[in-house]
Structures are given as C-alpha cells and as structure tokens.
Amino acid sequence: MNPSYLRQAIELAVENVRRDGGPFAALVVKNGVVIATGANQVTRTHDPTAHAEMVAIREACRILGDFQLEGCDIYSSCEPCPMCLGALYWARPSRVYFAATQSDAAAAGFDDSFIYKQIELAPSERDIPMVRIEDETATHPFEEWIDKANKTEY
Numbered sequence: 299m300n301p302s303y304l305r306q307a308i309e310l311a312v313e314n315v316r317r318d319g320g321p322f323a324a325l326v327v328k329n330g331v332v333i334a335t336g337a338n339q340v341t342r343t344h345d346p347t348a349h350a351e352m353v354a355i356r357e358a359c360r361i362l363g364d365f366q367l368e369g370c371d372i373y374s375s376c377e378p379c380p381m382c383l384g385a386l387y388w389a390r391p392s393r394v395y396f397a398a399t400q401s402d403a404a405a406a407g408f409d410d411s412f413i414y415k416q417i418e419l420a421p422s423e424r425d426i427p428m429v430r431i432e433d434e435t436a437t438h439p440f441e442e443w444i445d446k447a448n449k450t451e452y
Contacts, residue, residue, distance in 0.1 A: 303327055303373040304397055310337055311350070311375035318342070321406065322350040324374040326358035326367060326391070333370070334358035350374065351382035355389050365452060367391040376403050380413045388452075 303325055310323035320338030327333065336353030340346055351374055359365055370391045376398040378386055386394055400410065412425075421428035443449065 299371075299393075299395055300327075300330075300373075303332070303371075304375075304395055306332070307335075307373045307375045308397055310335060314338060314350075320350075321408075322374070322376050324350040324354040324372055326354050326370050326372055328358075328362075328367075328370045333361050347381065349379060349382050350376075351378050352385055355385055359389070365389075371395065379403075379408075379410045380417070 307323045307325050310325075311321050314323055314337035315321045319342055320340055322338040324336045325332050325334070334354050334357035336350045336355070336357060338350045339348035339353055342348075351372065354372070355367065358367055358370065367389045368391075372386065372391050372394040374382075374394065374396040377396045377400050378394065403409070404411065416424045421430065
C-alpha cells in the first residue's frame with residue numbers, strides 16, 4: 299500500500315469537484331506505475347455508469363489490452379458503490395484501497411444503501427420491478443457459449 303497513491307486519488311477527486319464533477323476519483327497502479335486514472339463523469343457525460351472506478355477500469359483495460367486487471371491495485375477516494383464493486387470483481391485487481399467510507403459518501407448525499415437492500419429482494423419486489431418473461435430460446439446464447447470451442451473464458 300502506497301499512501302501517496304491514495305492521496306493522489308483524493309486530490310484528483312477534489313479537482314474534479316472544482317471542474318463541476320462528482321467528488322470521486324480512482325487510480326489503477328501496476329508494478330508501481332499509475333497506468334490509468336478516472337474521475338466521476340456522471341453529470342458531465344450524462345452517463346450514470348461513469349463512476350470514477352468504472353472510468354479508471356475502462357482506461358486501464360484499454361491500455362493493457364486485457365479485460366482483467368491482474369497484478370493491479372486500485373486506489374479510490376471512496377469505498378466503491380455496488381456497481382463499481384461488481385465491476386471490480388469482474389476486473390479482478392489484486393487489491394482495492396479506499397479512503398472515505400460509504401457513510402462519508404451518504405453524509406454528502408451519495409447514499410447507496412438502498413441498492414444493497416434492493417439486491418436482497420426478489421426481482422418482482424424491487425422498486426424497479428424486474429419481470430422475467432419465459433421464452434423457449436432464453437438459454438440459446440448460453441448453449442452457443444458452452445458449445446463454442448475457441449472462446450475466451452472469463
């Protein structure tokens with residue numbers, strides 16, 4: 299763990315607020331080198347998925363030419379939200395270091411606790427109902443995947 303990387307993420311988040319962005323930033327570090335940074339761009343790009351970690355993950359994967367961040371560490375100005383947490387698990391970095399907590403974010407108006415509660419509910423009971431429609435072809439994409447000989451596992 300290198301505290302200077304965490305401080306850099308915090309400073310990037312402060313700069314982002316000053317440029318009318320959200321108060322979040324993240325770095326991807328590999329072998330002691332910052333290979334990508336990301337700052338919250340949700341309102342700037344009109345993209346609800348443009349959280350700092352998502353932006354940093356996308357850039358790091360582009361630079362590395364890979365969809366996984368094996369051997370990388372993520373330094374985030376704040377504890378990742380549920381969406382970013384999911385993306386981090388799919389990206390598979392070695393570690394994630396963060397400064398501010400979920401509670402700190404909630405106190406500033408960024409409360410993600412409702413999402414964690416929604417995940418526990420049955421899809422049809424969520425605030426945004428999620429309705430399964432049965433279709434006889436629903437599993438065809440998975441059958442194609444299973445039968446594909448030259449697929450890239452992830």
